[in-house]
Amino acid sequence: MAGRQAVKAYLDLVSQACRAVLIFLKDNKIPHTMENIAIRKAQQKTPEFAKLNPMQKLPVLEDNGFVLTESDAILxxxxxxxxxxxxxxxxxxxKRARVDEYTAWNHANMRTHISSIFLHEVLLPRMRQPANSEKLKTVLADLDGTLDKLENVFLKNQAFLCGDDISLADLLAVCELMQPLCSGRDILKDRPKLLSWRSRVQSALSDSFDEAHSVVYQIREKFTAKLSPCSNQATL
Known part of the structure; x- marks a missing residue:
C-alpha cells in the first residue's frame, strides 16, 4: 500500500451497510478518512453528492480517484x-463462491426484512406517522423464516457462515441483525445458536464492532426511554 493515499468513505452509521464498510476498514487497519453524510437530512440527495454517486445512496468509497458504490462491491x-x-x-x-452465495442472498432477503422493521418501528414514529401493525406482523413472520434459513442453510454446524473463520458474509449479516436493536428489539433473543454465532463475530471484530454500532446503542437508549412500562416491545 506504499504510495497510496487513504481511502475516503462516505457513510452514515445509521445504515447497516455503512457500518459494515467502516468495521472492515478499521479491523484491517486500512488507512481511511470518513465523511458523514446524514441520510436524515437527505444529504445524499444533494447535487454535489449526486455527482459522486448518481444513485444517491450510501455507502460510497473513493480510492485514489476510483469511485465505487454498493457495500457488497466495496467490501x-x-x-x-x-x-x-x-x-x-x-x-x-x-470458498469465495460461498461468500458470494451469501452476499447475493443477503440483499434480497435479510436486507429487505430488516429495513422494513426499521421503517415501521423507528422511522415512521420519528416522522410522527402511524406504523402499520399488520404489515409489521407480516414482516416479522417473514423474517422468522429468513432467520431459519440463516441458521440451518448457511450457519449449520459451522463456527461462521462460510466455514471456520469470519468472512464478509458474517460481517454483512451481523450488521443487518443489529439494526432492530434501534427499537429495542433483539430478533435473536430466542435463537441461542445464532446468539452464539453473533458473540463469536463480535469477539472476532473486537473494538471496531462497538465503535461502529455506537449510533445503534444511542438510538436504542432514546427509543426505549420513551416506552411506557406496560409496553410489550421486546427489549434487551
Whole structure:
C-alpha cells in the first residue's frame, strides 16, 4: 500500500451497510478518512453528492480517484485490493463462491426484512406517522423464516457462515441483525445458536464492532426511554 493515499468513505452509521464498510476498514487497519453524510437530512440527495454517486445512496468509497458504490462491491474490492487476511474473501474458488452465495442472498432477503422493521418501528414514529401493525406482523413472520434459513442453510454446524473463520458474509449479516436493536428489539433473543454465532463475530471484530454500532446503542437508549412500562416491545 506504499504510495497510496487513504481511502475516503462516505457513510452514515445509521445504515447497516455503512457500518459494515467502516468495521472492515478499521479491523484491517486500512488507512481511511470518513465523511458523514446524514441520510436524515437527505444529504445524499444533494447535487454535489449526486455527482459522486448518481444513485444517491450510501455507502460510497473513493480510492485514489476510483469511485465505487454498493457495500457488497466495496467490501470485495477492499478485500482484493488491500493486504487483508484471506479468510475475509478467500482466493480458493469454492470458498469465495460461498461468500458470494451469501452476499447475493443477503440483499434480497435479510436486507429487505430488516429495513422494513426499521421503517415501521423507528422511522415512521420519528416522522410522527402511524406504523402499520399488520404489515409489521407480516414482516416479522417473514423474517422468522429468513432467520431459519440463516441458521440451518448457511450457519449449520459451522463456527461462521462460510466455514471456520469470519468472512464478509458474517460481517454483512451481523450488521443487518443489529439494526432492530434501534427499537429495542433483539430478533435473536430466542435463537441461542445464532446468539452464539453473533458473540463469536463480535469477539472476532473486537473494538471496531462497538465503535461502529455506537449510533445503534444511542438510538436504542432514546427509543426505549420513551416506552411506557406496560409496553410489550421486546427489549434487551
Amino acid at each position: 470485495k474490492y477492499l478485500a482484493t485490493a488491500y493486504n487483508v487476511p484471506d479468510h475475509w474473501y478467500p482466493k480458493l474458488p469454492e
